[in-house]
Amino acid sequence: ATPLNPAPHEAEAADGGKKTLTVAVAQSVDSLSPFLAQTLVSTSIHRLMYDFLTNYDAKDNSTVPAMATEWESSDDKLTWTYTIRSDAKWSDGEKVTAEDAAWTFNTMMEDEAAATANGSFTSNFKKVTAPGPDKLVVELKKPQATMTALDVPIVPKHVWEKVDDFSKFNNDQDFPVVGNGPFVLTEYKRDSYVKLTANKDYWRGAPKFDELVFRYYKDQDAAVAALRKGEVSFAAGSPSLTPAQANSLAKADNIKVNEGPGRRFFALAVNPGARTKDGEEFGDGHPALQDAKVREALFTAVDRETIVDRVFQGNAVEGEGYIPPRFGDYFWKPSAEQKRAYDPAKAAELLDDAGYEKNAEGKRVGKDGKPLDFRILCHATDPNDKAVGKYLQEWWGELGIGLKVDCLDNVSDPWAAGEYDLAFDGWSVNPDPDFVLGIHTCAALPNKPKESSATDNFICDKEFDKLYGQQLAEYDPAKRADLVKQMQSRLYDTGYMNVLAYPNAVEAYRTDQIKSITTMPQAAGNIYGQDGYWSWWSAVPADDDAGSEGSGGLSTGAMVGIGVAAVLVIGAGVLFGLRRRATAEDRE
Amino acid sequence: MTPHDTHEEPAAAKAAPGGGTPLLEVRNLEVTYARTPGSPAVPAVRGVDLRLEAGQKLGIAGESGCGKSTLALALLRLLPSTAKLSGEILLDGEDIRTMSWGRLRAVRWAGASVVFQGAMHSLNAVHRIGDQIAEPILLHGRATPAAARKRAGELLEQVGLPAARVQAYPHELSGGQRQRVMIAMALACDPRLVIADEPTTALDVMIQAQILRLIEGLVADQDLGLIMISHDLAVLSDTCDRLAVMYAGRVVEEGPAKAVHAHAAHPYGRALSSAFPRIGDLASRRAPRGLPGDPPDPTAVPDGCAFHPRCPVALDVCATEDQVLRVAGPGRRAACVRVGDDEGGAGAGDGAAVAREGARGAASEGVSETAGSGS
Amino acid sequence: MSTDSTAALVKSPGAASDGPAEAGPSGRGPRSRSAAAYLRYVAGKLAGAAVSLFAVLVTSFFLFRMIPGDPVKHMTQGRPVSTEQLAAMRREFGLDLPLWQQFTDYCAKALTGDFGMSYQFRAPVIDKITEALPATLLLTGTAFVIYTVLGIWLGARSAWRGGKFGDRFGTAFALTLYSVPSFWLGLLLIVTLSVGVGPIPGVFPTGGMESGGQSGFAHVLDVAHHMVLPVLTLVAVEYARTLLVMRSSLLDEMGSDYLTTARAKGLRDDAVRRRHAVPNALLPTVTLLFVNLGNTVAGAILVETVFSWPGLGGLFYQALSVPDLPLVQGLFFLFAAAVILMNTLADVIYPLLDPRVGR
Amino acid sequence: MHETTDGAAGQGGAAPRSARALARARRLHALARFWRQYRSHRGGVFGLAVLVVIALLALAAPLLAGEESRSVTDATGGALEEPSGEFLLGTDQFGRDVLALLLWGTRVSLMVGLLAAFLSVAIGALVGITAGHFKGWYATVVMRITDWFLVMPTLVLAIALSTVMARSLWTTILAIGVTTWPTTARLVRAQTLAVESRPYIERARALGGGHGHIMARHVLPNVMPLVLAQTTLVISLAILTEATLAFLGLGDPTVVSWGGLLQDAREAGAVSSGNWWYITPPGLAIALVALAFTLCGRAIESVLNPKLGVSR
């Protein structure tokens, strides 16, 4: 091979024919320290680097053993005992023991900085001990539902003991980073890539790919382009590929678009009048929205189908209940008479009823003669917010209602201050819906005006709260599911929230690089950001790895590119020289 | 561009004393600046004949815009590319106008050098003056770099500046000193001809006197040909052997310097010379004299004799008939209809002057009569 | 005759020229004083730069305080946190102090290069900056060298042949590229040269700075390969400025009498250009170059975003959207400081190049 | 004295009106001369033609495209349809006609460009003229401020300002105006200094003219051409900056501008989906208008200052 055109296989041979899986990511790694990291990229990587006590089954989200093989709780649910597996080793050869887990938890309990990322899990812990290398005992202050879902990476004590300031230690200096997960972090270049190599000794079995690289593409188009080219094997977009990208990728060769039901809901939230726990009112929510009829009218004038069709271009499911259909157990749908179907005429009627007649200019005015004008808070970074905002403006404009779309980078301030009328709302729902339900209880309201608190949008409804209390105490899954559905029904009826859609998670990967990959849930799930490491651990390389050239050595493309550039430079130089000689004599 | 033949056979060639090849001979030179957007074509020089013997000093006088600088630049083909040139420029018998670029470059500075109007801008502000003086020496292969440097120092001393000033930048020198540097530079390659374009304009009287003396001295020492351009007739008559007065791109009068200054044959020449009063001459006390009207716009030269709108002695024919140079006495020529009329030459001019002064009602006959003793 | 006197009769400059020439050719005073005068001049410029830097520090501190959003709340990323925890965090980041005290603390620390801790990355701002700086310097430095050389070369050619087809075409082409939004050009380049359309193969990577995993020469080549498109984008939109300035500056010089003198001396056309015209015309361009470099660093924000370049620009954009106040402040200060530094450098170097100025 | 005034008075009766009329004719003449020279700059003529066409399109947008073409609910096309007979430039992700959006965007982009440039140049001219005229501490202080703004990287400062303020067109206009004026101020000041050093200023002062008189009657008219040229150049800068801010998501998302279209296109993933009809036209439009303004500005500049030798 000439210097400008080396055979690609040579480069690969030098690497020993490594199979590399490259994933395009957009988010920055905030920290590689499990005690600090909060972004999805970082936590996903931590799942690969470190084992957790337990894991979720890819099939049905049920708890499966991980670092702990078994666990049991005392009858009062206050003492939990975990059996730590004995066949696990840290990547530096040390044995994984219960002491490591105990140390991790204790550190989080003792050191405020170490509690930054996952402190909520340990805030209720009384004491954590390791009576033996395979026994971990956690004593609680009060019962805690997440004891089999402690999503805390366990770090090797013998390495981390030496850290003196957890708030400043980012775990990105010494490579490879000692871990016990399916992959070992071997290289990290900020905002460039994170490279992990397969942990051949992983107790569940070695991953099929030798290397896993998270490559950084700030621009989603660049990521998709990289996927098209085969520079990366997988692209998920942030949070999702756009419909246009999905549709065009679906047509491309060797690319599979995976559309999993999303865990998010996308909703319209109304400010019902911000208040504190004590009932002190604040903020400047529009008083007209206190009127259920007005809210009803607004929501009936929203055509969710169009939003799914047009904004999401079919890559979403029309929203109704609060919890996305992905979580089948809890999924609820309004009954026919409950349902708010799209009906502009009815909306107009409702407004007339509520006393907001149209004036000469076609604007709805209240009894005080003021036209009905609302503001809606939108996330400037979310194209869906902006797009739906356009539709709302037009639909509500037809009704005679003005809408100002306030797009901000940071909506949390006006939001917490209650200074909005409506807002685009959306949460990722966990397998356990407790959190997303809790944010609508009175208990979540702030203590003082404008203080940040757990509440989503200041909803406080006695009936909902009662149901919430019941579901908390209910240990029977079926009964609990029923209660959760009742809660959703109640929430629906109060009319403060209108779930517009459940966006699908749209991602794509190259079939010429990845033969198969596990989604979660396995049936119709997603790949990126799973509650586990299944996707990357299970991914099987394609036999024909023609597409993986981008990852090993210097590609042919690179050589051609450099060659072209070099030729251009030399050409320009020669041209310059010739011109000079030519002009020297003849011109004056 | 073929030189057209409307002019008479150059009288200069015949009239000039001495045979052989003159140092410089210009025949029917015409320069026109091409039309540019926003401004019409400018015929800046409209047929000029000149002749200069080696070692002789020729002065060219004229008002601003009459084409003096254009003429000077044309002699070395230094005009911008928009200028169209026709006629013949023979330097030592070689036609500069048709020379190859290579030959021309060799002639430049080594054959004829130029002292430009305004030394401030004619020196490169970012090079040391020593280097600038040495540049043509090196270029024409006259010396090694070290020798050229030494020569630059000598040249500076020759023009009255300490040799150490080779290290100076132009802005560190005064106006007069810069003009000296320009002169030193012009002498660098021992040219046969030096063209000095208003070397003393914008200089103080005292410095002007210094520079003029310097030039005179150098030219006499080295037997150079000199063309000196100025609008100050008095200065030229003091410095030069012969004098040519230009008006609107033409030479309108030519002859021995003193004679032309004292008894100009052309009314324009007369007006010019009387514009500079003689101190002590009571006739000019409280009686400033000048020409009515304004210098012509070179883009719209009047028909007939270009001077006729301002001419105090104009005849009817002047408005229609172009006037060419005619003999106006020994070694003198003038382009005035009145000169041709009367073989008396200069006398006719004087008569005209009297008529003119009379017409203006001022008692000033003395000017032309008494100034004769000057030579 | 006249004794050695350096008193020049330079008329005081009519219009105080701008830029470094502000000092004006004073032209007076014996040369022995010039070194001292130059040092004084430099000291003045440095003092001015220091004042500017301080002004920038003030701005960066107060301007970004106005960004809506409670930084502490961002740090908690929406997790329910107790008021006590929030207060503790405020204390940790010094956000509970009165504003003026925060400011004085900030200034005092900034002097030592400490711009605080990034909220987002929980690392010292200065570390984040030093991490990202080399990438930006590599990108902008390379682009700078290329577009400067290209701009000056083409500008000089263009002016020297003013009005000819080459000049017209070159200028029009440069102006067109100059009018193109850089991010858009970057996107188009990705679509064509990176992804490939039709017959054009996608030979360049779509983004990033390296593939990773190489070392030595292979690594250098790999980075070079990644750099081609971002550099091309920067060069395409930036070289026009240099070209135009060089061109008009040379056109300005072209009518000058000293060039006629040079020609009259018998110099060849290209010698006149090389030895006299271009060096003189370069002088006003020098200032621009330095200023350009400072601005290019800031202008790299777009290109870095489009090409996922792991540099300061991307970091800035990311920090702004959070807002990661300390990081934003630090970066803003850095960008402005770069421009100030370059301006000052231009001011300081200029008199060395142009003997007329500053002494 | 008396004999001459008689003669003058004889014509003086009729002259005042005719003098004014003549003055107007004169001004027309000057304009015509300006135009004749301007016309010889091919680039300038091209730029002007483009601008005229674009301005007409902007004015006629409601006629050509119709109000409803901006509406998402009334959109007739499918998402991201390729160019066809019905949609000459295809559709956007909502099924709206890209060509119509482009037409509507013309208005916003031009308006932002013009207003921002106006703001910028107005500040710059005011600061420049006063700083050039009044020397002493005022000039020192003002020029320090100018210098300080000058070293702020324009884009960075504009980004910062747009982040600090609410998202609206006015924010964009303000951010551009406030960050780009120092260049104008410096230029205008330099020109003011040049004008102030001219003897006619000394003459006006000797005639008894005060600061106001000198600035209004002498400096301003002489600075105006520069300001005019500068305005056209700043407009193109402003249009580019508007697009950049919009592209970075800092524009007003509720109005249709070219930069906003690009941002929409990018958010929709049009770049990697091969929807060239959505990406290319807004960018081209921006480039074209920016180029047109630049060309006009350069042509004006070179007519007013032929020494610049700007290509024709």
Added chain:
Amino acid sequence: MGVLAPDGAGDGAPPLLSAEQVKVVFPGRRGDRAARAVDGVDLDVRPGEIVALVGESGCGKTTLARSLLGLVTPTSGRVTFDGKPLEYASRALKAYRRRAQLVLQDPSGSLNPRHTVYEAVAEGLRIHGYAGDEQEAVAGALSRAGLRPPERFFLRHPHELSGGQRQRVVIAGALVLEPELIVADEPVASLDASVRGEILALLLRLRDELGLSALIVTHDLGLAWNIADRVAVMYLGRIVETGEVEQVLTAPRHPYTRALLSVLPESETEPVILTGEPPDPSRVPSGCRFHARCPVLASGEAERAGVADACRTRELPVLAGSGPAAVACHWAEAVEPAAG
């Protein structure tokens, strides 16, 4: 013919404008020494008189002229106009500037290229809020300045005029306010030789017709000879010789004046070219400020007259502003004590 006889104009009459001990010092820039541009000058201009101020470049002529018009405030000394000292409050200055006008060297520069002739001439009227018929006044001034018929010039722009016409417009602009005094700084230096005579003739005629006084600043001795009644020769911020033109220019007493006259091209005497540094107002020598370049001192003549020491060390008194011819020279006083 004229209001006043050209000879001995206003002899004995109180001066219209007078400078008394005027000094102007420009502070040095950036550590340079201060320049004493005008260093103690007495100078009177009497009604109807034309005074020429001559001297080498940089000797302070322009600065003195500007200080007489209140355009520079003297560092010390005072300027009196019509018996009253000049006040520098802007209102008072404005009133003064109705009565005293300035004509500058460069007519092209003195006219705003964007103003028509009419506007340029009417500018003064507008500034001073002229109550009468503006157009009539403008026309009158133009025709008096020799631009006839004035209407033809109203709407021209400066670039459409020749240099001579421009200078006439400038003069018309000064005349329109019917001033009593004109200060002209090198009024013809930038004009072509053939045109300057006409402009000078105009100035003479105006003096004759309107009784205008004028101070003409020039470096051209021929010009002084052409039109001035009195001449003051300035050297390095001081007036070194003053008197009637005929007297000073035909029988100069100061070596400096002699040198100036000797270098004129047509001078019959052997040119005396001054050597030494050109005058620098930031370094004024002690004693007679001319002594370093003085040919009389250099040739030893002063030594013979016994004043060499005085030349080097003894300051000379300031010459009176008007009155008989006077010279500030130790040597001249020594060799011809009777004169003066």
